Amino acid sequence: MSSKKKTILKVIILGDSGVGKTSLMHRYVNDKYSQQYKATIGADFLTKEINVDGDRTATMQVWDTAGQERFQSLGVAFYRGADCCVLVYDVTNTKSFENIKSWRDEFLVHANVSSPESFPFVILGNKIDIEETKKVISVKSAQDLAKSLGNIPLFLTSAKSSINVDPAFEEIARSALQQNQNDADAFEEDFNDAINIQLDGEADSCAC
């Protein structure tokens, strides 16, 4: 990609209500954690400038979503154009883990990505700071799931204790950038088609 245009990487965070999506976003973008986040209604986003390939920078746009299922019907508009999708579960909450797959499927349905097989996802198992006895999702079962969904990278994180959040988002940024470039290349090809079609249209109108 030769363009000097600023690259915008769009990242969507999905997962059940209360798994820590907002916390993860704030931890990554502002390196802060608070007990005082309110339930997210609709969507929020933060941006972070990141370095890619040493000298280039890109803007990472992290979208935090409402976790309640019914809000998915609002999300359609902003799933589109995503470069990476982050699926979050809470290691102390079985249901949030079981829902990972449906979150992914929902995303694919709404985002209409060009090639669903290769679209980058990252799974985060959050709240690993919580005492062992409360954890209900084993590392093994998480790995199995990640594998079964097409070798999705998996990170066990704690937004609260700042464990593994940066490495996870580095991976997210990397795969988002890759996806972004793939899309840009595809655009170049497609772009010419678009011109042709529109020119055809004009020819028609001139004829009448």
Added chain:
Amino acid sequence: MTKARTDSHFHDAEVLEDLYDSKPRKLGFPVKSPSVPNFHGVLKSNNYNSSVPLFNASAVDRLQADPGYSQGGSSANSLNGDDDANLSVIDMYGGDFDSPRKEQTMKKMDTLASGKGTDHNTDRISSNTVASTIETPIRKNVGSFDRYGFRKQTTYISEGEYDIWWTEYSQYCVRRKGKWELLLEKSGLSYAGDSPTRFPARSEKLKRYVRKGIPAEWRGNAWWYFAKGDEILNKNKGLYDKLLSRIDQIKVQKNREKLYPDLEIIERDLHRTFPDNIHFQRESFQDGESTMIKSLRRVLVAFSLFNPKIGYCQSMNFLSGLLLLFLDEEKAFWMLVIITSRYLPGVHNVNLEGVNVDQGVLMLCVKEYLPEIWSYIKPFYKTQNSNRVTMVSFSSNSSMHSKGTTKNEFLYKLPPVTLCTASWFMSCFVGVTPIETTLRIWDCMFYEESNFLFKASLGILKMSEQTLNKGKLHSTSLNHHNQLRSRKVSQDESDMELFQALQTFPKKLLNPNDLFEKIIFKRRITFNNLDQEEIDRCRKFVKNQRNKYKNYIEAVDSSQYSNGRASKYDDTGHNNGNNTNTFNTSTPISDTMIQDVLSSEGYGFKKGISGVNWNNSIKERVRQIRKRKDKE
């Protein structure tokens, strides 16, 4: 027992009947109003109908008698602290909260109180290891909180800014209260120094008074009165108690989590409602959860049983939370019922269709009344496949504009910014604007109905215009094909900036009068002519359009899937009359369906006899023509 008359607002006749037939149960917890310990003079113990459960009238009176009070070094304390009732609350958990012993107690308490389901936040104290990066818990400094118990400082407003503003605004409040008192006196409504329970008959004057703000300590009663709370309560006497007894039954029911999935979500949101409010804080009460949290839980669970069509929808926690600060629990419940049925119909339903409808209405209004803002918002559609940019342009200088091929598509594919504005409606600006501004909007919402939410939204959008202009947001419209690419990029960028601007702008609206004096009261601002009738008509129109489009787009989508690639909407508008060519797809879409959609007219706003709206639309057309000429 009188049988409940089912009100037209409710979809749940069965539920009502069911509840009425069931025998009252003994309740396992205090049912009546949130009895905050030591909150003397406020709650009158368990008096159900004491209408100002937390908001203390005498505190405000005293404050308002001496607004200058708040100035000076220890202003903080004097603002709401030098008052018996308030002090008692604050005192209960004030001071040395950080002592290790207390932390231990608190931790234990947390664990006890939370039970299952709230694990995500409970071990808050065990965070010593990362203490450096964890924001310190709210300091229990009385002066850091406003008169409702909210922390003055937010991400966007400092405590100092708040105090400076409040010095002035509190004087305004005193003046307004004086006027209200005169008005009530003149209307022969006595209220014996207490909060009045009856208000004057509707009039332009009263409307203006409401718009200038209802005295804070009268709010609960005034909202209740204007929203006709008594009507609904009298029709449903005892129903809330029955709901509570049902909650009791459910508590001991096996597999209740499966039967009532809302319970878990409610549980998670209780402490994520007003973490910045003293009355809702986990650590506020040492003998268990705060009373407010318990009330909030009961109201939300009761509602989810009362209206299974809605159940629990996030954002209702904010509505209920604010109501509970001004009304007792039962009234708060009924007000929630009123808001979700009368003011925001369908908005909280499982499919949130009401949200989409209202956002469509808002977009129609923006397009009509705020064409400048619309030029930022108007969608630049991509086809299903994100990297194929063919466009449905609404560009005002495009020739197809008038053909109406896709005139209303934005009602179906709502512009991304509606994700942001949707939350304005769902939570009625709670958490969107600073609290005093939100309360002023609520005053008007209960008096003027939902059209005021649209006015307030349009007002905020209008105010944010400057912010938008500051950014290089609006790229000049690009018509040429070879600029498509840069347009895609710039569209992404401007979408992002727009969203960011609208996400943060309202949070800085500390002074309600910035919105009211500069926008709402200005007659020449045309959207102020919007009335409820117009909004209702708009809602109907949008609902209709969305239904049509839904069927139509689904058909297009399915044909795209079968084609294996995205079809392109060739919306150049040049294929006169031959509409089927518009869609590059092989799957038949019924002609009537296409006809139905393509023939749809745009919404026509009522043109006022005064000609104000009419002039506006002419102005807009002239603007477009001029623009077009400039281009040529």
